[in-house]
Amino acid sequence: MNFFSTLLPAYAEIFLLVMVSAILIVDLFVTDPNKTATYLLVQLALLGCSLITVSTHQSGVEHLFHNMFVDDLMSDVLKLLSYLAVSMMLVYSRSYMLARGLFTGEFMALTLFSLLGMMVMISASNFITLYMGLELLSLSLYAMVALQRDSATATEAAMKYFILGALASGLLLYGMSMLYGATGTLDVNAVSDAIRHGVPNKQLLTFGLVFVVAGLAFKLGAVPFHMWVPDVYHGAPTAMTMLIGTAPKLAAFAFAMRILVEALQPLMVHWSGMLVILAVLSMALGNISAIAQTNLKRMLAYSSIAHMGFMLLGVLSGDIDGYSAAMFYTVVYVLMSLGGFGMIMLLSREGFEADKLDDFKGLNQRSPWLAFIMLLLMFSMAGVPPTVGFYAKFAVLSAAVNTGHIPLVVMAVLFSLIGAFYYLRIVKLMYFDAPESHVPISVPPDSSILISFNGLAVLLLGILPGNLMSVCAVSVQQSLLLH
């Protein structure tokens, strides 16, 4: 067999790497301050990646590089969604970043590097690959948060993110080394086999598991490893917040699937107990703290903590229904937060960040359409039908009820009631209050079309959620059964 054709499953990653390198060079010759050429090239690269991922799709599971890398339906779906999320993020953030002089080649190249990191994470089938992807993603994000050098809050956020992130990576690596010590392998499937066949040192294994779960919780931003989330979301420029808050969640979900489900499935009793604690604490702290926030970005940060807690509820159910519900939840969450952060960027102007709750006062009088879109997004985050957010919660709750976690479900439901309050407050501000400023809202056509699409998607997927649900279910099923 030809060497190149054996690389088929990794074509998308290779293509992206080539494109990023090309973009870095091309950008040096782009004199246009708007960087239109670079921007188009980036979007083209994303389009190319999607085409490659679709066309190289094979039914079944392909392993590559001595089982370091895996290509299955789940990874293809998650990658496609990551391209979409990154591409949407670039459209939303273009005029916002241009107004702040941050729409540079480095910004775009780093975005693509972080995407590459996510793709490697999604396709990892070895702890080393997983760790490499994670570091590529994280290091790009640290740098991006710090990109706004003259902003004290952004620098502070970057510092916090870096230190805490490095600590988390350390924990993770430590955990992985213990698992290696206990099982003698780093390969995801081999670890699972080794544990099934009996491991002499159970204690080491459990310790390793604890560290790995802690590292995972850090990356997801689940309580008690959530400290970085509010500060980073708040301090970073909104475009970076959007990037951190959206596509990497898909990668983190893949991370959870690869490490907890594929490698450590035999230890499910142990990790699902740990996830129960993480999930309950995240839902409680996230929803309750969000009430007290006056800054929308900070509120969305706490809301993301709560959402991740809810998502973990699906993972800890520990069956295929639960995993596919968690995947569906993650996808829906990414869609909703793209819209939420997109709205903040849309309403921001040069020298003005629309990130305070009060900036949304009377939006219905200034722009009924944008207010309506935001209403859909908020009700979706609160999980009120007929928006898609409801079905995400529904799927997760149904999986949890199925596995007998009824007390947990009742708790989740009560916390989402608390959560409904602060989403409702945004609707209240937009519809019932008088506007504070009457500056006309001017939105660039590309992002205004995109936000309409985004908001309506939340509604339409809410009316017909069946297909997306099935896609998630089938992809999780295939990649688990075929392993």
Next chain:
Amino acid sequence: MIFGLPVLSVVIWLPIIFGILVLATGNDRNAQLARVVALIGALLSFAVAIPLYTGFDRTTSVMQFDELRPWITRFNIHYHLGVDGISVLFVLLNSFFTPLVIIASWKVIEKRVAQYMAAFLIMSGLVNGVFASLDAVLFYVFWEAMLIPMFIIIGMWGGPNRVYAAVKFFLYTLMGSLLMLVALLYLYLQSGGSFEILDYHQMAIPMTAQILVFIAFFMAFSVKVPMFPVHTWLPDAHVEAPTGGSVILKVGAYGFIRFSMPIAPDASHKLAGVMIALSLIAVVYIGLVALTQTDMKKLVAYSSISHMGFVTLGFFIFNTYGVEGALMQMISHGFISGALFLCIGVLYDRVHSRNIADYGGVANTMPVFAAFFMLFAMANSGLPGTSGFVGEFMVIMGAVKANFWYAFLAASTLVFGAAYTLWMYKRVIFGAVANHHVAELTDITAREKLVFAILALTVLGMGLYPLPFVEIMHVSVSDLLVHLARSKL
């Protein structure tokens, strides 16, 4: 079938589509257009609901106008619609009410007319959906979606304390609904993967589970009825809601008939004592509370809660008189409380006060209005010949069969109801002209007369000749009672 489309789907989606059309008419420059489109939409929606009455087979309790399509195959959820003799009445009632609300708020709503009318039409479609759903998830989606327009209606066009009322309304109802969702998921699991409400009716459930399911449903429905002690959102919401918004149907009681009782009959029997006690507290205690109100809208709101006590009482004495009387009471009270809210709205639009003390001698300046108001006040106190009498009388008859003391306490409403309604009427309408506001009042316009005349005819018609209503529901109610008598343990 209407133009090849199934009736129930049209009845649900037509108002929603018109709601979107109304939204598209844009801002307040086109207010008149928005009103006209909304009225056309509401009238058409009523027109398409008429086949439900004419084509309804009164001899059977099976679901009619059945529609079944797969919706979310992964969870075996269907787009399943159908009505029996009970729900068809509510769909008709709701469709009948929408045009009246639109006409009544014709001039009252002046800002953001299109959004108001749209919210109302969309809500009307969703309420029809609640009554017609035979799939539990579909029901839940309509049930919750209904909250969004209602929240907006109360919060945007309501009175001074509207934001508080809107948020309270939303959170109260959401809490109940979420617990119901847990119960539905449990039933889904127990039934082996079905969300068909009718499957749940037939399914055996152990006692403990029945009680938990009953309690979860109780949380959802009792808030919406509303029952004592979770009624406190209603006075706030109704008082602050714009006049049209006060006319919302009490969809909660329907939930008891469709979910709680048939799904958990043994728990219903076991907990009937509690339910009856809560109902009687509502009837007596809330009746007394109504007596002390100084705000007319609050008074009517409390009177509503007190009357709804009759409905839940009727359900949980498990006999034909009780259940049919309760259903009659729901329908009739929908008309009467709606009419009373509109009456108060008429006064409020002119004087901008809901305080009883600010009025007096209105009969001198608004004789026609006073006459209509008199009729509705009498109906609210249950005068024979009006629709208010039929339901109350039937429930009291049913209660006598169950226990004399239930009937005794329930009948006290005939005294309290008359006391608070007529006392309010006397203070507002009779006597000398109280102040210059009252002296400057002008009598109701032709538009208002039309609305009141329709309501008055309905109230009288239903009171004098209730047979058509009873006839439609009778078979379904008897089958329900037979079903309830069988244990599901």
